[in-house]
Amino acid sequence: MAKVLVADDEASLRFLITETLEIEDYEVIEAEDGEQAVKKIFDEQPDLVLLDLMMPKLSGYQVIDTMYNGNLEYTPKVIMLTAKGQQEDKDKAVELGIDYYMTKPFSPLELLDIVERVLEGDD
């Protein structure tokens, strides 16, 4: 089963996303700030990163930047999950080449659906 990294500084949200992903038996790993997220991307090479935008240490944007500019041998899929609902944030995220952008609050089941689609490369 695909490995998914959940990067969010909010414990309750990580819990929610993990619980949701576990319905479909994804292997879930967690990161609670940007630095941890980068480290886990390099170390554990998840297939998909569910990335929060506003995180301590490194923001979601910075994580993507580090990921794309680092010596990463593969490119994980990225779904950005953020409470910032402004169009300019979405535009910026799309510009960076992420796979999907979701605004909090979101439907867990919809997220599950999108995770599946993104992993299948059908976006």
Next chain:
Amino acid sequence: MTNNKCDNCKNIQQELSNLWHVIDQSPSLIVMTDLEGNIEYVNDKFTEVTGYLKEGVIGENPRFLKSGEMAKDEYKIMWETLLDGKEWKGRFHNKKKNGELYWAVASISPIRNSDNQITKFLAIQEDITEFERAQDTIDKQKRFLEKVLDINPNPIFVKDAEGKYVIANKALANVFGVTTEDMIGKTDSNLISSKEEIDNFLNYDKDVLEKLEERFIPEEPVTDKAGATRWFQTVKVPLIEDDGKARQLLGVATDITLHKKYAEEIKAKEQQLSLVFNSVSDAIYLLKVEENNYRFVMANESFCKFTGLSENDVINTMLDEIINKYFTSSIIEQCNTVRKTNQRLGIERELEIKNKMHFLETTLTPILDDDFECTHILVVNHDITMYKELDKMKSDLINTVSHEIRTPLASILGFTELMLTRELKPEKSVKYLSTIQKETKRLTNLINDFLDVQRMESGKQIFTMDKFDIVYVIKEVLELYSENSIHKFKFTSTNKEMFVNGDIDKVKQLLNNLISNAVKYSPEGGDISIKACYSGIYIRIDIEDEGIGVPEDVIPKLFTKFYRIDNSDYRKIGGTGLGLAICKEIVQAHNGQIGVEAKKGKGSIFYFTLPQSQEKFDSLKIDEEVEEKYILIVEDDLSLAQLISEYIFNNGWSYKIVASAEEALDMIQKCQPQVIILDIFLSGSMNGWDMIDKLNEIQNRRKIPVVISTAFEKTEKKYDEQMYNAYFVKPFSFEKMIEKIDDIIKGIL
């Protein structure tokens, strides 16, 4: 002989002939009459002046010369004088043959024979018509001059060396409310009552006459007839005579009272305008348009404050010099545009001054002359940096609020959806539900914070002030946190009970906010120490943590609404940016102070002060359980007692404070103190000495050392040194008192 006689006769005749010749040639008119007044002789001059021939007038009475212009009395007096044998002198206004009138001064004398009898009258007249005419002209000119002087609005005068007016025109006479005639011969002291004014005039007069120099007096006051002060500008000139001396001076004055009044009015207006100009918060300056540049003509205080330049730096300086030297701006181009178009220009621009960006709303207004040439440009800068910052704060707030609301909502909606759509084990349901509950509480807190800050800021929050024990309240609040294992809470207080005057719920909220901040911002755990101590009439609470601290540069903004430290270390820790703003509002409502002492990485100390309860001694109730060793402070001055207690406390001793001897005795009965610090004047019925007496009566155990603390010198002999161990007169050094107590406790004394 005969010949001789004849010779003699001849000589006499010759002489007579010469005399007649002289008389005929005389420039005076000579008329000789007999006693009746009939003409016997007239000379040539007579004919020349009157036009009457000798032949025609001999035997005639000279009345044909009468012009009718002279009074009859004149003739009467003349005849009387002559018949009296005296010489008559007078003036005739006579008529020539051709009808012309002429003036003559005449001298008529009787001629007597050898018997001393009057036989003839000899009249010698001098034609003074020319002289009279000249006199007349002079008179006319004089009257003309007087007229000129009198219609002249400027006071004009001539004074002599004694200060008497020789000439004074109407304008001057009017000042004193007299006629010009009245002025003559008067001095300034006759006309003016102010000694100062008189002296002033006389000094100048003297100066002018002595130095023979013209003096210009720019302004001098004169009190006029109405008692009003009038101001004159005067020129005084010495009238130098042929001998080089000046005995008189000419003065011409100009009444400048109105001029001065207008000048003062203009000055006052100018001051008002300047006040307005300098009071406005907008930075304003006026530029004079020059060939290729702009020169500062005016700049107001706001401009100087804003740019940090002084008026001297700016005025008369060229715009580009200032711009290039002090800040970057495109103002010159904008001035060029205004100059070209003659149109007002409004722009919003950013200006960097002293490394800080300012947002300005700048209006450039051209000032045109009659030919529609732009001569000046008025530049008004309205600083909208604050609005911009406020605007940014608002949008930051919207982002924060958006984030802060969406995050808990995501959990709530997410878990709700999972629960609604999936079969869950009971323990999972509980876990989900408790998360939902937690996040709902978080949302509720956020909304409450919003409402609180809104209410407090609008002044709608009602604070119910009451006396309560802050020590108890802190303990109560701390109970909510004790479960958290990574933080160790410590609480110390100067006294077991410390009463403040305040709104207990709001103070709880305040403590909660600060303690939860301490917890939130020390994610690695550590000690959170809370201290309560007296500080003047306030009680100060310190909340110290070992967390990430506060960068020094953000401290000034920390208590600002919606401000959040722009750093992910802090971002990680959620918040609305309202907590400290609420704290500040609560403390301010209590007239207290709030602040922070912090260094990044070493934690921070947040502190606030609250006023002590005013019911001073009720607040210091004696604890039932008294510690074994303590120092008893008997003092009715609360602040002094607290000051002493702080020293005692810092020296590691316990203490109790009581205000009266009665309370002290009660206390001593329960538990004997190590030392008593005793004030002599106390609030109860007993004073300090009474208390010592009483103490000696009831003392059944060891004698308790007493340290007297009083405002009085040792004068009362009755109380010898046996009664106390030390005596301190206020104001005294607390350190010395502590030293003494230390010695007493150690048994040295």
